[in-house]
Amino acid sequence: MEKIGLFGGTFDPLHIGHMILAEAVREAWKLEEIWFIPSHLPPHKEKASVSGRDRMEMVRESISQNDKFKVCDLELLRGDKSYTLKTVRELKERYPDKKFFFIIGGDMVESLGSWYHTEELMEEVSFVGVNRPGYSFGTDYPVSKVEIPPLSISSSEIRERMERNLTIRYMVPEPVYFYIKRKGLYEHE
Structure with missing residues (x-):
């Protein structure tokens, strides 16, 4: 049976931390593939800053050089709240x-108790969590841990830098950087 990692997120925008995390988990768990799943309406966040189509294209362009990475548009096509339980069951x-x-x-490890039908979700899929600076990894739920090199980059930090007209080059994969520039995403008047 093929082992597949599901990596859901807003990816607003996708950054190098996402890529490092995905590759580290794939290697540690000997997964055949990682499927990136851009969310439509994340239940734990406000809506994304740019369209689902743009976020999916940034993911698609960034992962194109890694044949172990795929993009899954299931949540974007479904068009409702992006509950992990619905996604996992459908997959x-x-x-x-x-x-x-x-x-x-x-x-997200620390907030698992507030997810939609957490108990049912735990019966449907195994969770793999990665360390993130500033978080303790505290949870009562069974989450396997993968250590990755500490890297303090977030999508919100990238959007804030864009708003202040600061560079994000090298914080995002090169295809994301050029996609953002080409489309004029995250620019504020």
Whole structure:
């Protein structure tokens, strides 16, 4: 049975921390692939700053050089709140020959108790969490931990830098940097 990592997120925008996290988990757990799943309406955040299509294209362009990374548009096509439980159940139904692992950062590990139907979700998928600076990884739920090099980059920091007209080059994969520039994303008047 193929082992697949599911990496959901707003990816607003995708940054190098996301890429490092995905590769570290793939290697540590010997996963065949990592599927990046851009959310439509994340239940724990406000809506994204740019469209789902732009976020998906940034992911698609960034992962194109890694044949172990795929993009899954399931949540964007569904068009409602992006509840992990719905996504996992639908993927398990579509791909019964695959075993899924849901990848989350330390910030999400600490908030698992507030997720939509957490108890049911724990029965559906195994969680793999990664350390993140500033978070303790504290949870009562079974989450396996993968250590990654500490890297303090966040999508919100990138958006703030863009708002202040500061560079984000080298904080995001090169395709994301050029996509943002080409489309004029995150620019404020």
